[in-house]
Amino acid sequence: MLTKNLDVTYTLVWSVAIANILGAGICFTFANQLAKVALIRIGILAPAVLAITYVGAFQGSRQWGDIYALLIFGLIGWIMKRLRWPRPPLILGFVLGGLVERYMFISTERYGADWLWIWRDFGDGNVVFAPYVPIIFAVTLYGVLSPIIRGYMKRAKTAKAASKFGFQKEALNPDFFFAIILFALFATAFSIASTWEFGARLIPQVVSIAAMIFIGWLILSAMFVAPGEKAEVDADGIPGRGEGGAPAQSDVHFDISADYGDLPGPEITKRVISYFAWLLFFFGASAVIGLLPAMFVFLVGYMRFEGKERWGITLIVSAAIWLVSYFLFHWLLIIPWPQALVGDWFPGLRTIPWANLF
Structure with a gap:
């Protein structure tokens, strides 16, 4: 890389530098628009962030330990x-x-x-x-x-x-x-x-x-x-x-x-238990039906039953987030998803490229 392909090496280095400059410029340009994310209702924002966090954490070593x-x-x-x-x-x-x-x-x-x-x-x-x-x-x-x-x-x-x-x-x-x-x-x-x-x-x-x-x-x-x-x-x-x-x-x-x-201690404890119960549900569902399918189930369940959102908004937002994640992680990045029980029960699903999520 430093002798025969020096041009490729410089391209890699400068690509990272230019990407950082462009990223910083975009953030400054659209700072006001990005700040409006904080105005999204927590019943919609929280499950979306948690779902992406789960997938992001899995990229550490791509093991259940992540x-x-x-x-x-x-x-x-x-x-x-x-x-x-x-x-x-x-x-x-x-x-x-x-x-x-x-x-x-x-x-x-x-x-x-x-x-x-x-x-x-x-x-x-x-x-x-x-x-x-x-x-x-x-x-x-x-x-x-x-x-x-x-x-x-x-x-x-x-x-x-x-x-x-x-x-x-x-x-x-x-x-x-x-x-x-x-x-x-x-x-x-x-x-x-x-x-x-x-x-x-x-x-x-x-x-x-x-x-x-x-x-x-x-x-x-x-x-x-x-x-x-x-x-x-x-x-x-x-x-x-x-x-x-x-x-x-x-x-x-x-x-x-x-x-x-002014929240009392019992109410805080109740909310914490509910929050971590949803996280454990996401984890358990991922072990059964796969991480990406469990994301959709988690998004729908959290928005509808915890966030009290209407079914229309719940399904539209959940489907949009899931489809973006599917095409980004499964088709573009080709992430090898953790094996789930559904894949063990139906091994044929793992041979189908678009359904190899288990």
Whole structure:
């Protein structure tokens, strides 16, 4: 590609660059029109987005495990948002985890622990001043700790600043038990990784140690220290928001906070159960009749029975989304769909190109 087909290589590279420029231009040009998507009723928008999300998740490795991961991490993400645990660190861990693990191992193998310090010894008597890593660490710690320190200093100026020490019974809420689960998870990861080779256990153990330190500090402070001003907690023991829906003054939150308005806890739980029940229905239907046919069934069922849409709108929107998905994924991209029970019962369907959806 770099010798005989250099023109093809440059075409591929420039095609990606030009596509990004065109995509950005289209988004800016039609920003007002695209923003109107938010005006679509949730009974129509939600099933359409979920259906495309299912198909998109399947493109990861084109295995049922992709759907398992979608459901599991979707539930974890909702729990974290409900308990006001920031989700960006989890996402960054998955996106950057492989790179961090690879290059941290290389740095440790090449420089030992010297790469953490401002002086770097290359082993031949040549010592170089390289403060890059400590500077990056300092900037990161400043970004994380400065909001916390400012919050404590602000509370120290109020009359409610005095902290009370002792066992805090009200701290035994879902947020506390979620922290316990995470601590146990990282402790288990540390124990399992201890039997691996150095290169394999380096990052898992470093991350586990850091996580156990921070989570342990959080658990102990929640159990035995009552700050003078705390985040409001609802009737279910879930950390909530302050007056007017604004975050509580004592909170430092690195994520979008959920605002459920005046909805009571039982109503929120009911809606969550219904939402995930529909997702499980989609998953079960996909295992029986195939992912793409199950998409149509899911769209019709959700719009009609959950979204309370009229039959006419339900069938028109569902058919339009399904036909676009069928021609895009089945005919143009030729996606090998996961095998379903219908295909096992009627193997002949898998020999027909237009019906090979099972």
